[in-house]
Amino acid sequence: MATIQNRLDWPAAARALRARIPECIEPAVLRRLRGPEAKTVLVACSGGADSVALLCLLWACARDYRLKLAVAHYNHRWRGPESEGDAAFVAGLAAALELPHRSASRPEGEAALTETAARELRLGFLRSAARDEGCRHIALGHQADDILETQLLRLVRGAGADGLAAPRPVHDFGDLPTHLRPILHLRAGDIRMALNACGVPWREDRTNEDTAIARNALRREVIPGLAEATGRNPSLGAARSRRLLEEDAAALDLLARVRLPEAYAGAESLSREQLRAQPVALSRRALSHWLHNDRGIQTVSAAFLDELLEVVYGRRKRHRLSVADGFVRIDSGQVRREAADAGSQEVLVESRMKPGETVLLSTGAELDSEWVELDDDLRAEILAGEVDPWGEVFLELGDPGSLDLRPRRPGDRFRPLGAPGSRKLQDCLTDAGIPARERDRLPVVTTAAGGILWVPGLPPADSCKLSSDSKRALRLTYLPGNPPST
Numbered sequence: 001m002a003t004i005q006n007r008l009d010w011p012a013a014a015r016a017l018r019a020r021i022p023e024c025i026e027p028a029v030l031r032r033l034r035g036p037e038a039k040t041v042l043v044a045c046s047g048g049a050d051s052v053a054l055l056c057l058l059w060a061c062a063r064d065y066r067l068k069l070a071v072a073h074y075n076h077r078w079r080g081p082e083s084e085g086d087a088a089f090v091a092g093l094a095a096a097l098e099l100p101h102r103s104a105s106r107p108e109g110e111a112a113l114t115e116t117a118a119r120e121l122r123l124g125f126l127r128s129a130a131r132d133e134g135c136r137h138i139a140l141g142h143q144a145d146d147i148l149e150t151q152l153l154r155l156v157r158g159a160g161a162d163g164l165a166a167p168r169p170v171h172d173f174g175d176l177p178t179h180l181r182p183i184l185h186l187r188a189g190d191i192r193m194a195l196n197a198c199g200v201p202w203r204e205d206r207t208n209e210d211t212a213i214a215r216n217a218l219r220r221e222v223i224p225g226l227a228e229a230t231g232r233n234p235s236l237g238a239a240r241s242r243r244l245l246e247e248d249a250a251a252l253d254l255l256a257r258v259r260l261p262e263a264y265a266g267a268e269s270l271s272r273e274q275l276r277a278q279p280v281a282l283s284r285r286a287l288s289h290w291l292h293n294d295r296g297i298q299t300v301s302a303a304f305l306d307e308l309l310e311v312v313y314g315r316r317k318r319h320r321l322s323v324a325d326g327f328v329r330i331d332s333g334q335v336r337r338e339a340a341d342a343g344s345q346e347v348l349v350e351s352r353m354k355p356g357e358t359v360l361l362s363t364g365a366e367l368d369s370e371w372v373e374l375d376d377d378l379r380a381e382i383l384a385g386e387v388d389p390w391g392e393v394f395l396e397l398g399d400p401g402s403l404d405l406r407p408r409r410p411g412d413r414f415r416p417l418g419a420p421g422s423r424k425l426q427d428c429l430t431d432a433g434i435p436a437r438e439r440d441r442l443p444v445v446t447t448a449a450g451g452i453l454w455v456p457g458l459p460p461a462d463s464c465k466l467s468s469d470s471k472r473a474l475r476l477t478y479l480p481g482n483p484p485s486t
Contacts, residue, residue: 008199010056010096016198017053018060025061026185028169032137032178038066041180042102042135044126045071045093047086047203051141052093053191054183056200058139059097070133071097074122075105078207086203102129115213130177142167142181145188148238149218158302160284165246187235252281260286269336275312284309291328291337308335316388320480329480347440348407355474359405363441367405368477374470382466382473393454394473395464403453405443412444414452417459425455432457445476456480 018024025033033039043058045051055071062069071094075087087103094101104125126138146167154163171179183191195202211217226234257264259278262271263286270290275283284305304321311319311330319330327338349362358368372378372394381387382394412425429439434457445454454460456478466473 008096008201010093011059013198013200014056014060014097017056017194017200020194020197021057021186021190024057024186025182026169029180029182029184030065032170032180033065033067036066038068039137040068040070040133040135041137041139042070042072042126042130042133042177043099043139044122044141045073045090046141046205047073047089047093048141048205049192049195049202050143050183050188052200052202053186053195054139054141055093055097058182059099068135070100070102070129070135072102072126072129074125075103076118076122077106079205082203082206086205089203100133102133104129115215127176136177137180138177139180139182140167141183143183143186143188143191144239145219145235147184147242148223148235149215151238151242152218152222153214160281161245161249161252165242165249168246185239253285256282256285256289263287263290269334272312272330272333272335275335280309280313283312287312287335314388315386316391318391318477318479319388320390327480348405348443350404350406352402352404354402355400361405361443365441365443366479367443367445368479369403370475372473372475374466374473379466379468379470383468389454389459390457391478393460393476394466395453395460395476396466396470396473397447397453397464400447400474402448404446404448404450406446407440408442408444408455412452414455414458415462417462417465419462425452428458429455443478 041058043051043055045055055069058067058069061067071090073087073090075083077083079086087105091101091103106121130136130138150166151164154166157163167181167184168179169181169184171181173179207213208216211220223234256278259282260270260274262274267290270286275286278286287308288305308321308328308330311321312335316330317332321328321330329336329338351359351361353359353367353369355369355371358366360366374382374394387394408425408429413422414425414428415422416428425444426439429442434442442456444452446452451463452461453464454476
């Protein structure tokens with residue numbers, strides 16, 4: 001391969017490849033590249049067929065579209081000498097085309113990689129290389145067959161329209177370089193046929209044969225079976241679906257910006273009423289943008305957004321969710337992001353309260369208590385389990401005189417409502433999904449004799465459960481404070 005590469009006239013081969021694929025640039029990318037000003041593009045090249053074709057085609061188009069190109073290669077060091085051969089191949093190709101070349105390898109100290117970790121390392125390198133070369137765009141070699149594979153992988157994870165619209169031909173990232181996928185409209189088989197016809201070599205990655213890797217299994221086993229079962233080319237249908245989903249996603253994003261402008265304008269808090277008045281799809285987009293872009297959070301999981309939306313649209317009056325180094329607090333009127341508070345403590349300091357009092361806890365949280373008379377509607381709501389145990393609980397008990405509020409202790413046992421017997425409090429907190437760092441901050445509400453009545457986030461004690469005849473109850477309301485600094 002090295003001999004073929006060394007004697008090949010790469011500029012002539014690149015021009016021949018462009019002549020063989022006249023419409024070689026995806027239309028959306030072409031619209032982005034057209035214009036009087038020069039475009040700076042970093043071309044990510046692995047040495048495989050797709051990225052070699054990408055580099056050759058862009059080089060052949062550079063004069064027409066005023067492109068300034070540079071080449072970047074990241075060596076994951078997965079295949080020993082073969083990986084080193086890939087790096088040498090790309091370096092030689094860049095030199096033959098007289099283009100600047102950047103390369104990097106996975107650090108020796110890095111642990112064995114997952115595909116996700118590998119992508120993150122490569123993306124970090126590409127963005128750094130683009131900055132060093134002054135490139136505002138990064139060109140990636142995704143082609144049409146990658147679309148269906150990506151959609152299937154994301155369907156398994158439960159992606160929405162934005163996720164299923166990937167990979168996009170043009171993907172903007174604010175101040176970071178824009179991702180371009182100029183050959184996204186070309187099929188893998190057509191690309192290889194064109195390369196062979198023009199005598200253009202590339203590097204084969206033998207790990208592409210490994211069907212233990214999910215994407216390879218889809219490509220070699222699942223997708224061919226899907227084509228046979230349907231009598232259709234599923235890649236063509238997936239490409240059309242991707243385009244339609246991108247159109248839908250863009251329309252929803254535009255509408256969300258009109259309906260919920262505060263989420264896109266750096267507001268410190270959002271109106272819960274306004275969020276609830278919108279379709280969930282619009283609120284999901286607005287909250288995601290608000291958290292990612294305006295609150296400085298790098299990653300918000302799909303599960304977090306699902307839980308946040310469930311609270312916003314649900315019956316809970318108050319709730320708090322941990323995110324990044326702070327919290328999102330929801331009350332009846334607002335959704336707001338709260339940073340860590342250096343004045344609060346990590347572990348609750350023991351205190352005492354009498355029914356009817358409100359206590360400010362050492363963590364910055366508040367615990368309110370009051371006796372309430374139960375009418376039929378309130379009693380039915382409580383018995384139906386419609387009271388959020390994170391923030392509120394109703395207890396039937398005689399006058400306790402006072403209640404102790406303390407942190408959890410080793411050996412604590414608790415019998416929550418409906419449980420057949422007592423369990424370790426630690427196990428109850430774990431099963432309820434309460435983050436480990438929160439468990440020492442939550443008040444364990446006990447009687448003077450030591451019996452546990454409630455811990456926010458858990459149901460009340462079974463010994464204090466209400467019945468259909470209950471007339472009076474002690475209501476405890478917990479309003480979380482900010483988390484401690486870390």
